[in-house]
Amino acid sequence: MPKLWNDTIETHRREVRQAILATTAALVAERGLLNVTMSQIAEQAGIGRATLYKYFPDVEAILRTWHGEQIAHHLAHLTAVRDRATGPAQRLEAVLEAFATIAHSSRGHFDTDLVASLHRDKQVAHAQEQVRDMVRDLLADAAEAGEIRGDVAPAELAAYCxxxxxxxxxxxxxxxxxxLLVVTLAGLRPISS
Amino acid sequence: MPKLWNDTIETHRREVRQAILATTAALVAERGLLNVTMSQIAEQAGIGRATLYKYFPDVEAILRTWHGEQIAHHLAHLTAVRDRATGPAQRLEAVLEAFATIAHSSRGHFDTDLVASLHRDKQVAHAQEQVRDMVRDLLADAAEAGEIRGDVAPAELAAYCxxxxxxxxxxxxxxxxxxLLVVTLAGLRPISS
Structure with a gap:
């Protein structure tokens, strides 16, 4: 097969996959995990049931994949926000603001059982660690520049943040x-002796 | 039966129950929920298996009861700490310190799956609400006394705390x-204009 044809197939597969993920996330948010079937997802995504099963074995697998992509997306966003800002204090503030915005916009999407189940994932634990490490490094830079308090270790301040x-x-x-961001940042302020 | 005899039975029942709860919590913390049997609990608590089943149907029921009592105990402790202190700022600080100490000493007792399952309990959600309400009221008092910032609503500051x-x-x-307590309290400080 010519390369162009392969590319087209690849693009098509990717588009179908994204449609499945987005459809499932929306349906589950609306109805709860237990009230969504593979048939409904196929119908809403505009594909056949057999096709859907070629991509994913069940609703939970789709949702886990969707959640994993969300996390990767959030991490990439935080990294981009960090790299766009200049100066230790600005970088720190921009990343913390972006983090708070993510926490805010992710609220109440799904019922608690589902969230608890998704969050037990190793991938999630790893992502949380990456975020905490990023914040810790930004705090260390800001502390070194005298922009935040220097009496508490950056790792501890990262846990706080x-x-x-x-x-x-x-x-x-x-x-x-x-x-909330203003109050949290106030906790980081250098101590005036 | 004379009243004294009833009292003795009641005391005995309470002691057996407490022994079961404490034994189970220790065993589950050590081995994980799935590796603890009713027989092991009976043996460690020094009672017969048949007796144990008169008190609880299974390990999870024991653990839920234990967890519920822990929460009630924590709430009572926070209330006592609050009532012992004088002055809005002192009361707030004492309760926040006690809360942080509880959070610290409860860490890593059980595996994540179990914690997630216990925390989905309605009782836990209700207890968390009570703690947040208590902290909110203390923040409102402290703000009125000018001891903490007044530009953010007490309910929002309580969520932060x-x-x-x-x-x-x-x-x-x-x-x-x-x-951590020092940093968190720093976030609450009145704004010097």
């Missing part, structure tokens, strides 16, 4: 998330 | 928990 900002998932407005 | 201090569960030393 990601936990405090996770509260964004319980807040109902973007304004409240902004205030 | 309990999330930030939950990081104590990831910290390895009491000293680190103390530093």
């Amino acid at each position: 990601v936990h405090a900002l996770a509260a964004a998932g319980t807040l109902s407005s973007k304004a409240a998330v902004g205030r | 309990v999330h930030a201090l939950a990081a104590a569960g990831t910290l390895s030393s009491k000293a680190a928990v103390g530093r």
